[in-house]
Amino acid sequence: MTTKNLRVRILTGLTLPFLALSLAGCDAALAPEQAPAAVSSAPAPAAGAAGEAPASAGTALAQLETIAVKGRAPKTGYSRDMFGSAWPDMDRDGCDERNEILQRDLTGITYKDGRCVVAAGTLNDPYTGRTIDFVRGTKSSSAVQIDHVVALSDAWQKGAQQLSSDQRMSLATDPLNLMAADGPANGSKSDSDAASWLPPNKAFRCEYVARQTAVKAKYDLWMTQAEHDAVARILASCPDEPVAGNGAARTEAVAVEEAPAEAPAPAAEPAPAADGSAAYANCAAVRAAGAAPIHSGDPGYSKKLDRDGDGVGCV
Template identity: 65%
Template structure:
């Protein structure tokens, strides 16, 4: 019975095994799995590359450049800045008496400037004196008729761009007399202008007065700068700042005016002429009358020796005009 049961169990087990489905094995993956990065990680890795590229493509910052060569701004940088000196000792005569003829053309500086700045000038017959003309006034932009005369000449005046008094207080005291005279007659420092407006200017510098005609201000301050550079004069800080403001904002390329170069050198006193060597007179020949010597008959008479005879002390044949052996008879 026991054997029969074992045989049945074996048959049942074999049947169950035959009916079970086969077990499939999962394929073996040999490649590495794909890892998906987060957006923040991607952006973080790309940012340094983009930053480096932008840096390489950005233009290099330009070095700050100074004023262009040959400009009034460049020349302004050479002017010394100091305080105003006292006006003590100033007079017009410190700059020479009257108008001079610096270019030696036969005309004084005033008439040279009138001929330069006026149109339709008429000259005095046989000379260079301007008797009439028309001025396009740089200070006011007005047209002014000039007629020479006691009551009319003042309508057009010759302005010292750098006033003589202003120059005196800013270094001209130390100039040699010939340099101050050149400063007062230099065409660079002279302008024909409207008389009343010139009176308003007086001896002001750029810190306290500028031409009403704004279109002329760049040229005006460039002239002032050139004159002060030429003669080694200084500016106050307020004056320099006023000129700097005009040039830098309105006309940074304003050129240095013609004639704004080297200053007139100081006159060199001529070396004293060497004293002539003393002339040694030849010793006088001893007269025939011994060691006594008379210069002339007057001396003979003053000595009480007249008439003097041959052989007397001091005798000389020059006293005997008639050859009779007796001299200084009369």
């Protein structure tokens, strides 16, 4: 055997075991780095899944999950007139909506005419936390204004363009969407949503955004992503905040328009009370009978169903 061949055999014999050991060492060195890659290839858990309980039924936080999130539509075509006249008498009781909301939200009221027009009263303002003495007058009435909780311009850009004129009128006059408030605070809000304006009174913010959420759910309006996130942040601090008013259901006008064209089933009659008169146990019974909202003079109407005393119960 030549010296050259001997050298090849020695190198070959040494190289193969050495390569095997080297590769094994490389595998061991790479193993810790490969583990994270295997983990990262798994799908990420859904938001809120880790350690967060789902929103409880009947809460504003749960209702927020039902609101569509879309971009803001153009304001083209908007005017206040698209939502009907400013303060009509919706329940035809001889008193306009502005005065009915003042009657609901103020205390210590005196009347100009003895029954409807509020001449003076006191507002415990939810937006600022201040107490405001309201006195009717050309220079003083603006101290207390009636705010649309969901501004009509905001509603127009988030679905109200698709509503009928009657539905828009209902939105503009719905007690759920109306609130007596400090005039300057209402002015600073203008047509902002929750992403750009919140009440200075932080103690009222949970109720405020819950009310906005309920109005948007009731009239099938949407939110922008920024608005949705702002509402979610507020409600995260008060996860048990209940759905405001009867906002879980859409308006009767919306439901009727989208229902199949067939005669509605007759509403169930209220159960007779002990004195022989008709009566409903509560608003749940009124709604189950298809009689909501119930008006003063309707069979089964009672003051216990009409908390704000405006003649319309279970709204």
